[in-house]
Amino acid sequence: MSWPGFLDFLLQNWGNLASVLGVMVSVATLAVVTKARQAAEAAKTVARRQSLTEVLQDAVRKNEQIGLFLPQQALNVDESLDRVLEQLGRLG
Helix, strand or coil: CCHHHHHHHHHHHHHHHHHHHHHHHHHHHHHHHHHHHHHHHHHHHHHHHHHHHHHHHHHHHHHHHHHHHCCCCCCCHHHHHHHHHHHHHHHC
16 A cells, blocks of 8 residues: 555545544543552552551550559549440441
8 A cells, every 4th residue: 555545545534543543542441440440449448447457456455454444443434435436436
């Protein structure tokens, strides 16, 4: 095919070529968006697990403090329990 023949082909089929290129770009975009969505969902799951772990560690620490201070009656048990339940309620 010669250069003038190629230009003539492009001029006659420009709409078809643009449509094919548009479909290819759309498919590539869909693939990227799908992978990005999966990555975002995985990150969200990790963040929830980390948050739950932190709350549970905080509850364990407060439970240990209750065990230490309860014999000394230096801790308001109801207030501490309310705080723990409040933090656990934030996850729900």
